[in-house]
Amino acid sequence: MKIKVGVSNRHIHLTEDAYRLLFEKNLTKKSDLSQPGQFSSEEVLTIEANGKKIDNVRIVGPFRKYNQVEISRRDARFLGINPPVRKSGDLKDACDIIISNEQGRYKLKDCCIIANRHVHISNSYAKELRLKDNDEVKIVIPKDKGGIVKAFIKTSDDAVLELHIDTDDANAFNLNTGDEVELIL
Amino acid sequence: MKIKVGVSNRHIHLTEDAYRLLFEKNLTKKSDLSQPGQFSSEEVLTIEANGKKIDNVRIVGPFRKYNQVEISRRDARFLGINPPVRKSGDLKDACDIIISNEQGRYKLKDCCIIANRHVHISNSYAKELRLKDNDEVKIVIPKDKGGIVKAFIKTSDDAVLELHIDTDDANAFNLNTGDEVELIL
Numbered sequence: 001m002k003i004k005v006g007v008s009n010r011h012i013h014l015t016e017d018a019y020r021l022l023f024e025k026n027l028t029k030k031s032d033l034s035q036p037g038q039f040s041s042e043e044v045l046t047i048e049a050n051g052k053k054i055d056n057v058r059i060v061g062p063f064r065k066y067n068q069v070e071i072s073r074r075d076a077r078f079l080g081i082n083p084p085v086r087k088s089g090d091l092k093d094a095c096d097i098i099i100s101n102e103q104g105r106y107k108l109k110d111c112c113i114i115a116n117r118h119v120h121i122s123n124s125y126a127k128e129l130r131l132k133d134n135d136e137v138k139i140v141i142p143k144d145k146g147g148i149v150k151a152f153i154k155t156s157d158d159a160v161l162e163l164h165i166d167t168d169d170a171n172a173f174n175l176n177t178g179d180e181v182e183l184i185l
Numbered sequence: 186m187k188i189k190v191g192v193s194n195r196h197i198h199l200t201e202d203a204y205r206l207l208f209e210k211n212l213t214k215k216s217d218l219s220q221p222g223q224f225s226s227e228e229v230l231t232i233e234a235n236g237k238k239i240d241n242v243r244i245v246g247p248f249r250k251y252n253q254v255e256i257s258r259r260d261a262r263f264l265g266i267n268p269p270v271r272k273s274g275d276l277k278d279a280c281d282i283i284i285s286n287e288q289g290r291y292k293l294k295d296c297c298i299i300a301n302r303h304v305h306i307s308n309s310y311a312k313e314l315r316l317k318d319n320d321e322v323k324i325v326i327p328k329d330k331g332g333i334v335k336a337f338i339k340t341s342d343d344a345v346l347e348l349h350i351d352t353d354d355a356n357a358f359n360l361n362t363g364d365e366v367e368l369i370l
Binding site for chain 2: 077117144145146149169171172173
C-alpha cells in the first residue's frame with residue numbers, strides 16, 4: 001500500500017518546566033504539523049555539545065512529559081556525539097546536550113536521540129491491518145537511489161498515516177515531504 | 186558475501202586543461218585512496234551555484250578525460266541545483282557548476298552529478314562471480330537504521346572490492362569507511 005512521507009528536521013520536545021527556564025512568554029504555534037495536535041512553534045534554541053553549536057532548532061509542541069532532542073546522524077557527527085537510534089520516548093543511553101538562547105543555557109541530561117524510521121497509524125486502521133505498536137514493517141522506496149528500509153509502527157488514536165524519516169534519509173533516498181512510498185505488511 | 190564500505194565525500198575530477206586554468210603548480214598527492222592509482226590531492230576548490238558556495242572541495246587525481254563534480258543530495262539542496270543520479274562518467278543532464286579559487290573562477294558545463302552507489306570489483310573477480318559492468322546488485326546493511334539498497338557493478342583491471350556510497354547514505358545508515366555490509370548476487 002502507498003503511504004506518504006513526512007521528513008522531520010532536527011527538533012526539540014520539552015516539558016513545560018524545562019521550557020520555562022529559557023522563555024518568559026508562552027509557547028506559540030507557528031504551523032500545524034501533519035499529526036493532529038502537533039505543531040512547530042515560533043520558539044527556537046541553540047543545541048551544543050563539545051563546543052559545537054547548531055542554531056535555530058525548533059521546539060515542537062505541545063509540551064511533553066519528557067525532554068527529547070531529535071537530531072540526524074549528520075548533526076551528531078558535527079556535534080561530536082553518538083546518540084542511539086531510538087523510537088520517540090525511549091531515552092535509554094540517550095546523550096546529554098546543552099540548550100541555550102539569549103536568556104540562558106543549561107544541560108539537558110539523557111535526552112538526545114536519532115529517531116528511528118516510523119509509521120504513524122491510527123489504532124483503528126492498525127487493527128484493520130492487524131498491526132500493533134512497535135511492529136516492524138518494510139518500506140520500498142522507488143527512487144533512482146531507492147531501496148528497502150525497515151520502519152516501526154507507531155499507533156495512536158488520531159494518527160494520520162505517514163512514514164516519518166529524518167533529513168539524512170530524505171537526502172540518501174531523494175525523498176521530500178508528500179512523496180509516496182510503499183508499505184509492505 | 187561481505188564487502189567493505191568506502192564513503193566518498195564531495196569531490197572534483199578535472200582534465201589537465203581545466204586544472205591549469207586555476208593552478209600554477211602541479212597536482213600534488215595528499216593521500217592514496219582505496220582504488221589503485223586514485224589519490225586525494227592537496228588542491229581544493231570552491232564550488233558555487235545560485236550564489237551559494239561550498240569551500241574546500243578536494244580534487245581527486247589523476248586527471249580525467251572529462252570534468253566531473255560529485256556532490257551529495259544535501260549539497261545539491263544547499264546549492265539549489267538538482268543534479269541527476271549517475272554512474273561516474275555518465276554526464277547526461279548533469280548540472281553546470283562554478284569552480285573557483287584565489288586564482289580564478291569559471292563555470293564548468295554539464296559536470297555535476299550525484300554518484301550512484303557502486304561496487305568496485307576487478308575484472309577477474311567479476312568474471313568469477315559471473316558479474317559484468319553495470320549489473321545491479323543488492324546490498325544488505327545490518328545496522329540499527331539498516332536496509333537493502335541497490336548498487337551497480339563497476340569493473341576495472343585492478344579494482345579493490347568495495348562499496349562506494351556518499352555521505353548522505355553514510356549518515357542515513359550510520360556507516361563509516363571500513364564497515365562491512367553484505368553483497369547479494
